[in-house]
Amino acid sequence: MRPVSVRAALAAAAGLVVLLAGACGTGRPESILDRETLVIGVKPDQPGLGMKVGEGRYEGFDVDVAGEVARRIGARGVRFVTVLSSNRQRFIEEGKVDLVVATYSITPPNRSKVTFAGPYYVAHQDTLVRAEDEDVDNVRDLKGRRLCQAAGSNSWRRVKEERQIAVRLVAAASYSECLDKLRDRTVDAVSTDDLILAGFSARAGSAFRIVNAPFTDERLGIGMRKGDLDGCEAVNRALTAMYQDGTAERLLKKWFGASGLDLTFSVPQFEGCA
Secondary structure, three states: OOOOOHHHHHHHHOOOOOOHHHHOOOOOOOOHHHOOEEEEEEOOEEOOOEEEEEOOEEEOHHHHHHHHHHHHOOOOEEEEEEOOOOOHHHHHHOOOOOEEEEEEEOOHHHHOOEEEEEEEEEEOEEEEEEOOOOOOOOHHHHOOOEEEEEOOOOHHHHHHOOOOOOOEEEEEOOHHHHHHHHHOOOOOEEEEEHHHHHHHHHHHOOOEEEOOOOOOOEEEEEEEEOOOHHHHHHHHHHHHHHHHOOHHHHHHHHHHOOOOOOOOOOOOOOOOOO
8 A cells, every 4th residue: 555645644634634646746846745764965074963974874963953853744764865065955956865954054045946944053153273373363363364165165255255354265175174174284274153163173182272253143954955845844843842842952962062162952043934
């Protein structure tokens, strides 16, 4: 017997018995709620957020949030795959993933291509430097210094273009590579979401320090195919419940409680599905 989709199950609970077969051909946009198993893109190289620890196995805050959301919207299974900042949008557009939970900032350019639920957390952009570099107290002290430019990320724009700070950009494929470049002195600083920096800093021990001078709000969203408003609204309901029942606080403390960051446990203000 053909299984009933999550969307159909929700409709049946409201008194509308709708089988998946009956939903076909109705002109409704394809939704994550029609998936038995969700394919979710996460980062493979961001400590504390998304790290690949084995074949098909990932761990971190983003991974835990993704799994919890999938369960709450009724998915029967989850399969995690690697995405990078440089390909996550394309993976959504090409249908290679159903959701992306990978420190994906909700910005106007990103929203033009992807529908976002959330944010599931509001991070803040900060700066990471080598521990012995005592001359950087805020983002303006990066003038004339080499700043890492991770492929697919907009964080460098908030330094060089929005704040007009004359940094010298050094390209890297990922933030993991940025940290390697910071370690070997190819760059002088890495600037991005404080959750990302906290994870890397904790892993590196005393080699680096976070400047602790945040200068933006980074709304981290859950990306899905453009136009999936039903799926977006279901994810937002799941996120709200996670904050209200203490799940979000538990996960944040699990991964970042020892980092020294001032964590927020209240429900973020959602952007609205569009």
